[in-house]
Amino acid sequence: MYVNLPKNVTIIEVGPRDGLQNEQSFVDTDVKKEFIRLLAASGIKEMEITSFVSPKWVPQMRDAAEIVHTAPDGVRSIVLAPNRRGVDRVRETSVKSVAVFVGVSNTFNKKNINKPTKESMEELKPVISELKKKNYFVRACISTAFYCPYEGKIAESDTVSLCREFAEAGVDELSVADTIGMAVPTESFSLFSKVKKELPELMVAAHFHDTRKTALANIFAALQAGIDRFDTSAGGLGGCPFAPGATGNVATEDVVYMLQRMGIDTGIDLDKLTEAIDLIAPAVSRPINTGYYQLAGTSS
Template sequence: MNLPTKVTIIEVGPRDGLQNEQSFVDTEVKKKFIRQLAASGIKEMEITSFVSPKWVPQMSDAAEIVQAAPAGARSIVLAPNRRGVDRVLDTASKAVALFVGVSNTFNKKNINKPTKESMKELRPIISELKKKDFFVRACISTAFYCPYEGRIPEADTLSLCREFVEAGVDELSVADTIGMAVPTESFSLFSLIKKELPEPMVTAHFHDTRRTALANIFAALQAGIDRFDTSAGGLGGCPFAPGASGNVATEDVVYMLHRMGIETGIDLNKLREAIDTIAPAISRPIDTGYYQLTGNSD
């Protein structure tokens, strides 16, 4: 069995996990959540997003969140366009996530542009960010399935990944945005990406809509992937992906990896403390396996 001895977890709860939460989460609660995640041993995380406050009020405190970013962790902020990047440049952030959907329909509904137009806009932005010593993460949405177009050909996903690599990004985060992939598809796509694009870091991003995320992670591990996006408490969901549930839960992934003898550097008890902080501030109960089995007060 081809498995790594160590895996890096990229925590996306503070950004991807909270972006679709209808009730505004107090900024101080977000800051505490992020601090506790870092204290649990997480070294990389998406902490906020520089999107329009009009469309995503939850992220209206992005600049303040960046100011409170924990030392010793790579704190990534998402920027959907030129305007968002300009706002990032006014902060102390040095790590940016940019995103594009493989599906044209999804991309149009998400950022009102077809995929090719998005890439045309992003190439000079990536070049500019790299010249300013930014870490640049490319988030590849609808890499397996699209809620509007159905199955996405592997060749299309690989082509978009290659465009980002040629543009100079440091990392590819390849997402099963609506949680429809199965382990054979996970193994196939990630094996292809690792074979064809060996240079950049490749991260797998799974949603748990159909409860296949852990199985897909296991398949990706065997394909050579050792980086995974996860969300504490299984928080998340995408307003432009009907039916998609939250991201795979950090605590469930870490528990599985530790039982398999794979190191993550994350303390599960401290991670649960972070979830205890955010749980009262969100609209739905935390129902992930590890969290429920280890007990919560509410």
């Protein structure tokens, strides 16, 4: 008998941000806005909608200021900000949910934001404190929680330690990521069991990439470890510009289908979700061939 399976799961849709950030050809701003609207219409209640990063490094996000002005009602719209400059830009908008990020791996962190992990945390802590004083919802995205493309296997103790450090800094949620999609279910269950035991009161989301087609199995293992929040990307879009070999995030539609068949409610309408994927499919560089979408007979 399976244990710890929840009755409800929250899906945090990351397609508009993490899904599109690595696209080489700029996706039209109006298409992004409609994509976000359709995702919200499908029943998604939490979503990363864009990122306030340097257009020099992530040109796909250069329209962030325009995107946030059309954030859908009734949705927790989260904006990624890598540093104080990005956070200051977010504070000029009406968005009240911010995601910050740090890699467990020093090498990944240096490649990504040009600072080692410890230095990044020291800079982020006062920023997190300021955001909480202004009643922002703060999400901490922990990259390379299992493996790093440069350093290999990451020690569980290092990931748990960084999770604890973020919790002590006052964040509302942790998003713990298998950035390059190397984790397997035993590793998923082990790490998330430790994180939940260490931080039982904190919201924890699991973020899996499907590089080696283990993401659904890892989600099942995380469910049994007590996780009931998952980052997913409609159409399986995504990849990380600073993680060689990383492919798309696990597909929202495949996760929702699996959970619904297991009797776990997500509040998401798969038919309406498919409409959002239909819209974005012609605008991205690779065909969308996720399992549910293909079998729905609507793939491009």
